[in-house]
Amino acid sequence: MIDLSLSDKHLEVYSKLEQIVGKEYISDDPSIRIVHSRDQSPFANLKPIPPEYVVLPENTEQIQEIMKISNEYKIPVVIQNTGVNASGACVPEETGSILMHLRRLNQIIEIDDLNMSATIQPYVSYADLQVETMKKGLWLPSPAAPSTVGVISNMLFCGMTWCMVKYGYERRSIICMTWVTPKGEIIKTGSSAVGNVGKFWWNGPGPDLKGILTGAIGELGICTEMTVKLYPWVGGSQLKPGELAENTKILTISFRKGERMIKALQELSRANIAVALTKMPLVWSIMGIPKYLETSKKMWEKKEQIEPIMNYFVFVCIQGITSEKQIEYCEKIVRQIAKETRGMVIDPETMSLPLDQFDPDFKPEENLSEFFRAKISPRIMRFKGGFMPAFFPQEPIENALKSAELMENTLKDSPIYPQDLFSSCVVPVDMGHFGLHELDIFYDQNSPEELKACLDFAVKVQRLSQSEQDTWPPHSEWRSYHWDVVKDIPEFAILKSKSEKIKNLFDPNRIMNPGKWLK
Amino acid sequence: MTIDLDEYYKIIRNCSKCAMCRNMSPWDMGSLEFKDICPSGTRFLFEAYFAPGKMEITRALLDNDIQYSERLEHIIFACPLCGGCQAQCDEVNIIKPLDVLQELRIKYVKAKGPLEAHAKFAESLKELHNPYNEPHENRLNWLPKNITFNEDAKIAYFVGCTSSYRREEIAKAMVNVLDSLKVEFNILHPSEWCCGSPLFMTGQIDAGIELMKHNLEAIKEKGIETLVFSCAGCYKTFKETYPKYVGDLKFNVYHFTEFIADYFKKNDIKLKSFPKSITYHDPCHLGRHSKVYEAPREVLKQIPGIKFIEMERIKENAWCCGAGAGVSSAYKDFAYWTATQRLKEAESTGADILTTSCPFCITNFLETSKISKSSLEIIPLIKILEEVIK
Numbered sequence: 001m002i003d004l005s006l007s008d009k010h011l012e013v014y015s016k017l018e019q020i021v022g023k024e025y026i027s028d029d030p031s032i033r034i035v036h037s038r039d040q041s042p043f044a045n046l047k048p049i050p051p052e053y054v055v056l057p058e059n060t061e062q063i064q065e066i067m068k069i070s071n072e073y074k075i076p077v078v079i080q081n082t083g084v085n086a087s088g089a090c091v092p093e094e095t096g097s098i099l100m101h102l103r104r105l106n107q108i109i110e111i112d113d114l115n116m117s118a119t120i121q122p123y124v125s126y127a128d129l130q131v132e133t134m135k136k137g138l139w140l141p142s143p144a145a146p147s148t149v150g151v152i153s154n155m156l157f158c159g160m161t162w163c164m165v166k167y168g169y170e171r172r173s174i175i176c177m178t179w180v181t182p183k184g185e186i187i188k189t190g191s192s193a194v195g196n197v198g199k200f201w202w203n204g205p206g207p208d209l210k211g212i213l214t215g216a217i218g219e220l221g222i223c224t225e226m227t228v229k230l231y232p233w234v235g236g237s238q239l240k241p242g243e244l245a246e247n248t249k250i251l252t253i254s255f256r257k258g259e260r261m262i263k264a265l266q267e268l269s270r271a272n273i274a275v276a277l278t279k280m281p282l283v284w285s286i287m288g289i290p291k292y293l294e295t296s297k298k299m300w301e302k303k304e305q306i307e308p309i310m311n312y313f314v315f316v317c318i319q320g321i322t323s324e325k326q327i328e329y330c331e332k333i334v335r336q337i338a339k340e341t342r343g344m345v346i347d348p349e350t351m352s353l354p355l356d357q358f359d360p361d362f363k364p365e366e367n368l369s370e371f372f373r374a375k376i377s378p379r380i381m382r383f384k385g386g387f388m389p390a391f392f393p394q395e396p397i398e399n400a401l402k403s404a405e406l407m408e409n410t411l412k413d414s415p416i417y418p419q420d421l422f423s424s425c426v427v428p429v430d431m432g433h434f435g436l437h438e439l440d441i442f443y444d445q446n447s448p449e450e451l452k453a454c455l456d457f458a459v460k461v462q463r464l465s466q467s468e469q470d471t472w473p474p475h476s477e478w479r480s481y482h483w484d485v486v487k488d489i490p491e492f493a494i495l496k497s498k499s500e501k502i503k504n505l506f507d508p509n510r511i512m513n514p515g516k517w518l519k
Numbered sequence: 520m521t522i523d524l525d526e527y528y529k530i531i532r533n534c535s536k537c538a539m540c541r542n543m544s545p546w547d548m549g550s551l552e553f554k555d556i557c558p559s560g561t562r563f564l565f566e567a568y569f570a571p572g573k574m575e576i577t578r579a580l581l582d583n584d585i586q587y588s589e590r591l592e593h594i595i596f597a598c599p600l601c602g603g604c605q606a607q608c609d610e611v612n613i614i615k616p617l618d619v620l621q622e623l624r625i626k627y628v629k630a631k632g633p634l635e636a637h638a639k640f641a642e643s644l645k646e647l648h649n650p651y652n653e654p655h656e657n658r659l660n661w662l663p664k665n666i667t668f669n670e671d672a673k674i675a676y677f678v679g680c681t682s683s684y685r686r687e688e689i690a691k692a693m694v695n696v697l698d699s700l701k702v703e704f705n706i707l708h709p710s711e712w713c714c715g716s717p718l719f720m721t722g723q724i725d726a727g728i729e730l731m732k733h734n735l736e737a738i739k740e741k742g743i744e745t746l747v748f749s750c751a752g753c754y755k756t757f758k759e760t761y762p763k764y765v766g767d768l769k770f771n772v773y774h775f776t777e778f779i780a781d782y783f784k785k786n787d788i789k790l791k792s793f794p795k796s797i798t799y800h801d802p803c804h805l806g807r808h809s810k811v812y813e814a815p816r817e818v819l820k821q822i823p824g825i826k827f828i829e830m831e832r833i834k835e836n837a838w839c840c841g842a843g844a845g846v847s848s849a850y851k852d853f854a855y856w857t858a859t860q861r862l863k864e865a866e867s868t869g870a871d872i873l874t875t876s877c878p879f880c881i882t883n884f885l886e887t888s889k890i891s892k893s894s895l896e897i898i899p900l901i902k903i904l905e906e907v908i909k
Binding site: 004029037125238386 | 528529532533534535536537538539541542545546548549550551554564565566567571572575576579582583584585586588590591594
């Protein structure tokens with residue numbers, strides 16, 4: 001049974017919150033609260049805890065007032081935005097919480113097409129923003145997540161995109177922020193901090209505060225408005241499912257050896273020609289699409305046989321941003337690099353993909369179009385019911401093979417679910433300065449054993465990566481359980497101590513989304 | 520067979536909460552203004568009103584974590600069961616939220632009984648075979664004097680309650696069109712009873728099954744081989760709901776748009792010009808529930824002079840009119856609010872006329888347009904056909 005009891009001061013607090021948001025926008029009904037007790041992640045599934053109050057503030061001022069109440073009564077506040085791809089970050093860890101849902105802050109405030117930026121509220125998703133900006137020949141690259149993810153929360157969680165080789169991590173696109181601290185104060189960052197000069201510059205006067213505010217999994221306050229960079233878009237304003245955007249081409253290169261693939265990833269990144277670049281197991285292209293469900297099952301059963309021939313695939317997306325000739329030019333370079341690294345560019349018209357043996361009608365472009373507006377992530381979750389990135393290091397690209405080997409070895413020793421893992425993807429970042437490596441693990445949300453095993457495996461593989469090859473274990477979306485992973489490393493003890501000081505400075509009552517970043 | 524919630528428990532629990540079901544397909548979105556797909560969640564805002572919330576509530580009820588409450592009743596019934604969520608979920612997952620919600624209503628009614636408003640029309644249905652508390656003998660009052668039926672015809676027109684008692688112009692137009700096209704047809708009256716849709720959609724399943732049995736017997740007795748409908752709700756009930764209880768039907772069912780589209784393909788019909796700009800609303804029962812999207816468009820595009828303009832949310836992504844599944848009777852304001860959103864979208868196309876192929880949608884749009892002072896003319900598609908086929 002999930003505990004839905006109410007605290008002693010419930011009526012008093014409820015009344016004060018109701019005065020702030022209005023009767024229609026607050027509830028303590030069990031049926032409203034229960035839906036916020038868990039999400040699809042193992043974190044929240046193992047121990048669901050509902051909030052005591054659910055409130056829907058309308059604006060920054062109401063959020064400030066709610067924070068004052070929560071400080072007065074020392075009640076934890078959990079923020080939920082779209083709630084997508086948040087892996088337990090938006091559900092309570094303690095009883096008695098206020099769940100603040102940001103659904104009513106859903107406006108695109110401005111699109112500045114001259115200076116290529118958009119100012120948005122939290123509930124604006126990538127799909128929302130892209131729909132409006134693509135009409136103006138601009139876009140913010142899609143997350144490697146459902147396009148229903150909120151832009152602001154993805155930025156603050158350091159979400160990734162398929163286009164990081166060109167545009168970097170999502171957080172690099174933050175220009176200005178309006179931020180309500182846990183104490184209810186307002187912080188503005190970037191050029192918006194100095195009055196009406198405009199929202200165009202991120203390194204506002206003095207230190208760049210956005211660095212502190214991102215990556216804290218909501219523990220340092222609530223961003224109620226953000227100005228983000230936009231980038232040129234030539235793919236047309238209406239995307240079509242299963243088709244590539246206009247002025248766009250995706251080339252698929254197959255390699256027999258991992259070393260050559262790594263060399264190609266580095267060379268392709270350095271050439272600065274790709275909008276999106278990733279090493280991705282080909283199986284990801286098919287997994288989870290409803291019409292390929294049976295095919296996926298067959299592939300799953302033959303994983304051991306098919307994985308070696310499908311592992312070393314690189315997808316390069318090029319666009320004619322300045323002209324159609326740009327595509328021709330970029331393709332020439334891609335083909336040249338493929339030749340030099342002994343990769344084979346797959347021509348879908350004349351060559352068959354390994355997946356054809358399972359489904360001759362398979363069309364890879366059906367999912368590769370997901371580079372631009374994603375549905376694939378929820379499909380992947382569906383394969384068993386839930387998934388989590390069990391291993392998520394950012395590392396030099398040349399480390400990818402070593403990391404993959406480490407994961408394989410760990411899996412071989414693991415008594416749990418090796419059959420439920422497929423090889424990982426590698427996404428080069430910032431013209432190849434480093435890469436992001438991701439290994440996903442799949443589980444059934446109905447099985448506590450599988451959920452626990454996922455967390456155990458994630459800790460184990462990350463601890464090994466840290467101790468055996470100095471790989472940065474999780475990427476910058478640092479979660480509280482990661483402190484356990486690194487607890488024996490002196491440098492991390494220092495980092496944790498400094499983090500605690502920052503937390504105490506911002507949130508002396510420790511009420512803001514507790515338990516997500518720090519323990 | 521319908522789904523068994525207990526057996527379905529594991530699937531419900533595996534909802535990934537990806538939120539695809541909150542909006543129309545991200546691939547098809549045309550603007551931020553017209554992107555919502557879920558009237559219930561969009562209007563009442565709490566996550567509990569969206570499909571992932573309702574899945575969690577279903578799980579919680581099955582686990583006895585929560586009990587029935589006034590709010591829970593509202594969450595379960597203030598929803599037109601439009602299936603927008605399921606259409607989106609089918610693209611990415613296997614949760615089937617619409618099917619789950621229908622079962623949830625059955626479970627609720629078994630535990631707590633029907634809502635007062637729903638019990639009211641159930642009573643009328645039991646006694647008078649229609650939900651409008653109208654005498655059964657008046658069911659054919661709309662019939663034009665020039666129309667005669669062929670008692671030996673194998674084709675029958677199933678009129679439905681709304682066209683019989685509230686939107687008589689639709690029933691008249693339907694028989695006039697069939698007559699003009701020289702279709703030999705019959706009707707079931709006096710044996711035609713309500714199809715049962717209002718009961719099936721509000722969890723009153725046993726009473727719905729009684730009506731179904733009666734109608735199927737009446738069709739059998741008349742030797743009907745093809746049944747044609749002017750109501751999307753009746754059509755859906757026969758096509759999708761009845762087979763869940765009795766297996767495949769022994770006769771063919773066609774919505775009039777399918778019937779006419781097919782007729783136009785096989786016959787060279789000269790139609791009068793209709794020089795207006797028109798946009799079309801996909802009724803949920805015809806579109807998402809029965810997967811009939813093209814037939815009404817094919818029919819409209821056959822009419823000379825029409826300038827056909829699509830709204831942003833069409834076919835699988837269509838925004839509901841808001842009236843269905845007992846919402847209009849129990850939560851009138853919500854039904855009007857939902858229709859208002861659709862009227863705004865229709866107006867944004869610049870069309871003169873909003874048309875659709877369901878009398879229930881038409882009724883809600885007409886009532887709402889009076890309140891919202893919409894500039895649109897709202898005309899049933901069958902009326903347009905009546906005018907151009909004459």
